[in-house]
Structure formats: structure tokens, C-alpha cells
Amino acid sequence: xxxxxxxxxxxxxxxxxxxxxxxxxxxxxxxxxxxxxxxxxxxxxxxxxxxxxxxxxxxxxxxxxxxxxxxxxxxxxxxxxxxxxxxxxxxxxxxxxxxxxxxxxxxxxxxxxxxxxxxxxxxxxxxxxxxxxxxxxxxxxxxxxxxxxxxxxxxxxxxxxxxxxxxxxxxxxxxxxxxxxxxxxxxxxxxxxxxxxxxxxxxxxxxxxxxxxxxxxxxxxxxxxxxxxxxxxxxxxxxxxxxxxxxxxxxxxxxxxxxx
Numbered sequence: 530x531x532x533x534x535x536x537x538x539x540x541x542x543x544x545x546x547x548x549x550x551x552x553x554x555x556x557x558x559x560x561x562x563x564x565x566x567x568x569x570x571x572x573x574x575x576x577x578x579x580x581x582x583x584x585x586x587x588x589x590x591x592x593x594x595x596x597x598x599x600x601x602x603x604x605x606x607x608x609x610x611x612x613x614x615x616x617x618x619x620x621x622x623x624x625x626x627x628x629x630x631x632x633x634x635x636x637x638x639x640x641x642x643x644x645x646x647x648x649x650x651x652x653x654x655x656x657x658x659x660x661x662x663x664x665x666x667x668x669x670x671x672x673x674x675x676x677x678x679x680x681x682x683x684x685x686x687x688x689x690x691x692x693x694x695x696x697x698x699x700x701x702x703x704x705x706x707x708x709x710x711x712x713x714x715x716x717x718x719x720x721x722x723x724x725x726x727x728x729x730x731x732x733x734x735x736x737x738x739x740x741x742x743x744x745x746x747x748x749x750x751x752x753x754x755x756x757x758x759x760x761x762x763x764x765x766x767x768x769x770x771x772x773x774x775x776x777x778x779x780x781x782x783x784x785x786x787x788x789x
Contacts, residue, residue: 536709539757549602556602557648558603559582561649562612568605578607582608646789673707684728705736708737
């Protein structure tokens, strides 16, 4: 999780898709971003769903009411603009919502055992909704885009997650940092990735050997095929190959099941 434009949706939907398609894992994608990009990645309009994660978190429906199957072994719990108002709908009513940072965890408690992996596409900022995601998740994968911010930004995110873990979710851990939108032939990107790896090594944080290249393949797949790149017909481009390698690392370094 991290700021907008770092490729969170691409990472979540493509990693989930390859685990479902190639490794036959049953996965659920929970979209918590008001833009509904995970729905869009599968060619769906976020406003066409009767129920969304907003309704689940407020207790107005069950997860099964809102979950929809996108492809074989891939389910989606969608989000839309309602998520922009969640904080305002909850915090003035703490007499009703007595555990505001546990709304997602409480709402999803009957679903966990039905999936091999549950992936959460988070909002761009570490606010109220992201706090709910951190309370619910077991693991966090942090996308790192070399051109958007330096290692200081990565350090701040890691520290924020650590502080939240101490207060709300002792079982949460940073499961990895992954380079996104990387241009390997540029000196700046290579230098910043090297700095990030140095920090991760010193901090005991796993950094993926595989980096995801900067590519328009994700946008093209969504625009023309209404699916993430992994599920499109162009299965030999660099983006798809990189996600294949990411999935291999993920399976080697992750527990059998979990919420990410």
C-alpha cells in the first residue's frame, strides 16, 4: 500500500489473477479505493453493483451479498465513491460503531476460510479506510516507484505501519517491498532501487528481486480485453513475464494462506 499512482491495482489484480489461473488458488480481491479501479480492471462499472465493501463495513449486507465472481477462482468485493464518505458516516456515530478501525475485519469474519488469498486494493493515503485494511490484513506488500519518491518516503510508510501494528494488529507484518513502474535502463531508477534494497536489507524487510517494468500493457488489457494483463491474450509482454516471476517469489516467501 502507498500513495496513488504506484501501481497498487495493477499489482493486486495481476498477482491475484496469476495465482488463480496458473496455480489454481482461490482468491478474493477486496477493493477499498473509492475510484473502484479493481472493478474497472475487470471491465465492470463500480456503480453497477447493488452492494459494495461500504455496505459490508457498515453492516448493511453480508460479504456474500456483495462478492461477485469475475473469472474462475477470482472473486471481487467492489468499491465505489461511497468509500469517500465512510469516515464521515462512521466517526460521528461512535455510539453505534464502537470499533471504527475494525469495521472491515468484523464485516469479513465469516469469509476468511473460503479463500487461499485475500488481496486488498487500498486507498492512496494512510487514512481511516487504510487503517481498517491494516487491522484486517496479515501482511503488507509496499509498492516502490523509484521516480515518485525516495527511500525516505519508504521509511515513513514502514514506520507508520509499525506504529499502527503496535496499536491495532500485532500480527501484521511487512511482507515485502516491490519495485513498480521501473525503467531499468535509467541511472536514477537503478540508483534508487539500490538504495531501497540497502534499507530493506538493514531493516530485515524482504525486497523482491523481480521488478515490474513501466508498461502500458495493463491499461491496454483493461481497455481492449476488460481484464488484467495476466488474463489478456498478450501473454508474452514484459509486464506479464514480470508478474509471473513476482508470483513465484510470492509463493516462496509467503505462508500458504493469508490476507494481503
